[in-house]
Amino acid sequence: MFNSRLDPQQHKDAFHALATEKFDVLVIGGGVTGAGAALDAASRGLRVALVEPRDLAAGTSSRSSKLIHGGLRYLEQYDFRLVREALQEREAMVTSLAPHLVKPVAFLYPLHEKLKDRTYVGAGLALYDVLRGFQRALPWHKHLSQKSVAEIAPSMRQDIVTGAIKYFDAQVDDARHTMMIARTAARHGAIIALGASCESLVRDGKRVVGAVVRNVETNELITVNAGVVVMCAGVWSDELHEKFGLKPGYEVRMSKGAHIVLPGSAIKSEVGIILKTPVSVLFVIPWGDKWIVGTTDTEFDGDRNEPLATRDDIDYILAQANRVLEPQLKYEDIIGVYAGLRPLVSRKADASTTKLSREHTVDRPAAGFVSIAGGKYTTYRVMAQDVIDLGAKELRGEVKKSATDKLPIVGADGYGALVQQVPLIARESGLSETTVVHLLNRYGSLISEILELIEKDSTLAQLLTPELPYIRAEIHYAASHEGARSIEDVVSRRTRLAFEAHDGADFLLEAIADIIAPILNWNSRARAESIKQYKVISESERISARELLPVAEKISS
Numbered sequence: 268m269f270n271s272r273l274d275p276q277q278h279k280d281a282f283h284a285l286a287t288e289k290f291d292v293l294v295i296g297g298g299v300t301g302a303g304a305a306l307d308a309a310s311r312g313l314r315v316a317l318v319e320p321r322d323l324a325a326g327t328s329s330r331s332s333k334l335i336h337g338g339l340r341y342l343e344q345y346d347f348r349l350v351r352e353a354l355q356e357r358e359a360m361v362t363s364l365a366p367h368l369v370k371p372v373a374f375l376y377p378l379h380e381k382l383k384d385r386t387y388v389g390a391g392l393a394l395y396d397v398l399r400g401f402q403r404a405l406p407w408h409k410h411l412s413q414k415s416v417a418e419i420a421p422s423m424r425q426d427i428v429t430g431a432i433k434y435f436d437a438q439v440d441d442a443r444h445t446m447m448i449a450r451t452a453a454r455h456g457a458i459i460a461l462g463a464s465c466e467s468l469v470r471d472g473k474r475v476v477g478a479v480v481r482n483v484e485t486n487e488l489i490t491v492n493a494g495v496v497v498m499c500a501g502v503w504s505d506e507l508h509e510k511f512g513l514k515p516g517y518e519v520r521m522s523k524g525a526h527i528v529l530p531g532s533a534i535k536s537e538v539g540i541i542l543k544t545p546v547s548v549l550f551v552i553p554w555g556d557k558w559i560v561g562t563t564d565t566e567f568d569g570d571r572n573e574p575l576a577t578r579d580d581i582d583y584i585l586a587q588a589n590r591v592l593e594p595q596l597k598y599e600d601i602i603g604v605y606a607g608l609r610p611l612v613s614r615k616a617d618a619s620t621t622k623l624s625r626e627h628t629v630d631r632p633a634a635g636f637v638s639i640a641g642g643k644y645t646t647y648r649v650m651a652q653d654v655i656d657l658g659a660k661e662l663r664g665e666v667k668k669s670a671t672d673k674l675p676i677v678g679a680d681g682y683g684a685l686v687q688q689v690p691l692i693a694r695e696s697g698l699s700e701t702t703v704v705h706l707l708n709r710y711g712s713l714i715s716e717i718l719e720l721i722e723k724d725s726t727l728a729q730l731l732t733p734e735l736p737y738i739r740a741e742i743h744y745a746a747s748h749e750g751a752r753s754i755e756d757v758v759s760r761r762t763r764l765a766f767e768a769h770d771g772a773d774f775l776l777e778a779i780a781d782i783i784a785p786i787l788n789w790n791s792r793a794r795a796e797s798i799k800q801y802k803v804i805s806e807s808e809r810i811s812a813r814e815l816l817p818v819a820e821k822i823s824s
C-alpha cells in the first residue's frame with residue numbers, strides 16, 4: 268500500500284501533500300528523534316508529515332560516536348534507570364528492530380592498578396551486564412590478564428596496562444539508521460519532505476493548528492494543517508522556539524564533540540578500547556577496516572549547521588589515546604575528521620510545563636504544539652514514544668498505543684536468513700561474498716533492490732574505488748530510493764566517504780555526479796553547483812582541522 272522509497276517523484280508528491288492534506292501530526296526535524304517520532308505516530312494509525320530543511324540526519328544524528336550503548340559513565344552517577352532503559356533498547360535493536368544495522372562491538376577497559384582497578388571496574392561492568400535483565404544477545408564481560416591483552420591488542424602499552432576487562436556494546440552507522448527509520452515511517456504512510464523548512468506556526472486563537480513550511484529549493488511557502496506540531500529540532504530548538512514566539516520550560520545548550528578517523532594499520536587491536544579521561548571517556552572504535560577515535564566535550568556557540576573540529580580538538584584526542592597506545596598516533600595518520608553538537612537540556616527556573624528526565628525533555632509550550640530535546644541516539648525510540656504520547660493528547664479521539672517496540676525497521680525482515688545465504692546470493696548475483704556481506708550490513712533484505720539495479724545495468728556492480736567496499740549501485744540507490752538530493756547527501760550520509768576516503772573524497776565527486784545526475788534530472792549547472800557546494804564544506808573542514816598547525820608544517824605542506 269505505502270512505499271518506503273524516497274525518490275524524486277516522492278519528493279514532488281510530498282510537497283503536494285503538504286499543501287493539500289490535513290495531517291494529525293506535523294514533525295519538525297529529520298534527525299533520529301524526528302524520524303522516530305514520525306514512525307511512532309504513523310504506526311499508531313495517524314496521518315503524519317515530517318519536514319527537514321536539509322537532509323535526514325544532517326544535524327547531530329550523523330555525527331555521533333555511533334554507539335548504541337547503556338552509557339558506562341551514567342553508572343558512576345548512579346543513574347541505573349537510564350542505563351537499564353538504554354540497554355533494553357540496545358538489546359531490541361541488535362536482535363529484532365535493526366539487526367542488519369546495529370552490531371555488537373567488543374571493548375577493552377584497560378586496568379592500571381592491579382587489584383583496586385580490577386575490583387572497581389569489574390563490579391561496574393558486572394552491574395552493566397546485570398542491568399540489561401534476562402535478554403542477553405551480547406556476551407557477558409570477561410577479565411583479561413596482561414598477557415591476553417598483549418595478544419588481543421598489541422598496541423596497548425605493556426608498561427602501564429596491567430590487564431583489562433572486555434565487555435560488549437553495539438554500534439551503528441547513525442546517518443543510515445536514521446534514514447532507514449524515516450523510510451520505515453514512509454512505509455507506514457508518513458510523508459517525508461526533505462528540503463522543507465518550518466518557518467512559522469499557524470494559530471487559531473492560542474492554539475497551534477499548523478505551520479508555514481518553505482520549500483528550500485523554490486522558496487515557495489506552504490501552509491500545512493496539523494492537529495499537533497511536534498518539534499524534534501535538537502540544537503535548533505532554542506532558535507525555533509524564539510522564532511515561533513514560544514516560551515518553553517527548557518533551554519538547549521550545545522556541546523561540541525569531535526572524532527578522528529584512522530586507517531586500520533594505525534592501531535593493532537582486535538577490539539575497541541574505552542579510556543577514562545579527566546573529563547569523560549574516549550572511545551577507540553572499530554569502523555570497518557578503520558578506527559574512529561573520540562570524543563571531546565567543549566562549549567559551542569558557532570554555526571550549528573557546520574560544526575568543525577579544530578586542531579585543539581584533534582590534539583586532545585591524540586594525547587588521550589596516546590596515553591595507552593604504542594606506537595603513538597600522529598596527526599599525519601588521520602584520514603578524516605568530523606564534529607557534532609550534543610543537545611543538552613536544562614530546565615528554566617520558572618518552568619511549569621516541563622517534564623525533565625535526566626536525559627531528555629518533553630514540553631507543551633502551547634496548545635497544539637509539543638517539543639522534545641536532549642537524550643541520546645540509543646534511546647530515540649523511547650523519546651519518540653514520549654513526545655507522541657504527549658502530542659496525542661492534543662488530538663481529538665482515541666490514539667492507539669505506540670507499537671514501535673515490536674516494529675522492525677525496513678531491511679530487518681528476513682535479514683537473519685539472508686546472512687546464511689551469502690554464498691548463494693554471491694553465486695546468483697556474480698558479486699563477491701565480501702560485497703554481499705557489505706550490502707547485507709547496509710541494506711538488510713532491501714539488498715534485493717540493489718540486485719535489481721545491477722541486473723538492469725551490470726556496470727553498477729563495479730566498485731566505486733578500489734580503496735573502499737562501496738559499489739556503484741549504492742550511489743545510484745542513494746538517489747533513487749534513499750532520498751539523497753545532493754553530492755553532500757551521498758558522500759556525507761548515505762555513504763561515509765567524506766571521512767573514509769582520502770582528501771574528503773574529492774577525487775570521487777565527478778564519478779558520483781555521473782551516476783546520480785540523470786536520476787535527479789540535473790542539468791550541467793545543477794551538477795556543478797552540487798559538487799561546488801560539497802567542496803566548500805570539505806575545504807572548510809580541512810582548514811579548521813589544520814588551523815593550529817605549527818607554521819613550519821603549514822609552509823612545507
Ligand SMILES: Cc1cc2nc3c(=O)[nH]c(=O)nc-3n(C[C@H](O)[C@H](O)[C@H](O)COP(=O)(O)OP(=O)(O)OC[C@H]3O[C@@H](n4cnc5c(N)ncnc54)[C@H](O)[C@@H]3O)c2cc1C
Nearest residue numbers: 296298299300326327328331332334465501524609644645
Ligand atoms: C559527538 C557526539 C557523540 C555522540 N555519541 C553518541 C553515541 O555514541 N550514542 C548515543 O546514543 N548518542 C550519542 N550522541 C547523542 C546523539 O547523537 C543525539 O542525541 C541525537 O543524534 C540527537 O538527535 P535529534 O534528532 O534530537 O537532533 P538532530 O539530529 O540534530 O536533528 C534535528 C533536526 O532538526 C532540523 N531542523 C532545524 N531547523 C529546522 C526547521 N526550521 N524546520 C525543520 N527542521 C529543522 C535540523 O536540520 C536537524 O536535522 C552523541 C552526540 C554527539 C554530538
